[in-house]
Amino acid sequence: MAKPNVITKEDLINSAKECLIQNGIEKFTLRSVAEMAGVTQGTIYYHFKTKEQLYLDIVNDICTKSWKEISQQSNPYSLSEAVESAKSRSSYDSTFHKLFLSLIVSSFNNEKMRKQLGEIIQKENNELTKKLLSVWSISPINGISIEAWGIFINAIVDGIALQALVQKDFPVDKTFKELELLFKGLTHLLNKGD
Known part of the structure; x- marks a missing residue:
């Protein structure tokens, strides 16, 4: 279940770093960051307009x-x-x-x-x-x-x-x-x- 859109940018960056470690840069996606953080992809795009x-x-x-x-x-x-x-x-x-x-x-x-x-x-x-x-x-x-x-x-x-x-x-x-x-x-x- 996705968390509400009350997540800090720092938390999203930490989730993104974890995704990079687990998946590598070649398989890094905004979807994987959203899944790791437990939020929607829209939340990712709200904080970061692009990858x-x-x-x-x-x-x-x-x-x-x-x-x-x-x-x-x-x-x-x-x-x-x-x-x-x-x-x-x-x-x-x-x-x-x-x-x-x-x-x-x-x-x-x-x-x-x-x-x-x-x-x-x-x-x-x-x-x-x-x-x-x-x-x-x-x-x-x-x-x-x-x-x-x-x-x-x-x-x-x-x-x-x-x-x-x-x-x-x-x-x-x-x-x-x-x-x-x-x-x-x-x-x-x-x-x-x-």
């Missing part, structure tokens, strides 16, 4: 929750938990990055979607910059702003995730371990200059 809008809201929700968890970590001056969070979403079967990259491709022909994805990426860049500012008081390399480091790191993480999606044997653990060593080396350079 792509639901996808965007899922990506935004995952990113927002990840950064919230990272900001509440035990050692605010460590990048280890941020690296571990990124690594957890980078694999050959990563639902998150399949969804994210599918949206990017779709957005090339949809300016509204492109703008929304740009806002999500900018939010990630800003969160990375804040995280870096908690570790570095200044940039470890003269002439490169901490804001640019945030952009670079976000691009590196997305690039690693892309390679992991297309190469079954991609060395995710080794690559992220070495990325963390890069951060430690940059921090060491900065501390050496003090």
